[in-house]
Amino acid sequence: MLVGNKSDLRHLRAVPTDEAKAYAEKNQLSFIETSALDSTNVEAAFTNILTEIYKSVSVKHFGGDDRVQVSPVGTNGIVISPTTDPQTKKQCCSNL
Numbered sequence: 001m002l003v004g005n006k007s008d009l010r011h012l013r014a015v016p017t018d019e020a021k022a023y024a025e026k027n028q029l030s031f032i033e034t035s036a037l038d039s040t041n042v043e044a045a046f047t048n049i050l051t052e053i054y055k056s057v058s059v060k061h062f063g064g065d066d067r068v069q070v071s072p073v074g075t076n077g078i079v080i081s082p083t084t085d086p087q088t089k090k091q092c093c094s095n096l
Contacts, residue, residue: 001049007033007040 002024004015017033024031030048034041 001045001052002027002029002031003045004031004033006035006037008035008037 002020004017004020006012020033021031023029030052032041032045032048034045036042
């Protein structure tokens with residue numbers, strides 16, 4: 001993923017958008033412009049990169065079959081149970 005940051009400072013741009021898009025396409029990268037100042041596309045950039053990482057890891061997990069359709073798990077979260085019984089804590093941890 002190629003991210004152009006500080007898109008709010010158009011007058012100080014060092015790389016034109018078209019040039020960045022062409023570079024990203026040539027190198028098989030996704031492209032997005034962001035601005036932390038006005039929160040433009042910041043969340044979208046993180047969401048995109050995390051989705052790509054998830055897909056990449058999932059494809060490797062499924063034996064490299066890139067035909068497998070994967071998507072991130074819903075927003076319900078994961079419940080993690082304690083690994084030890086709270087009643088059997090050691091004395092040094094009883095104040096915690």
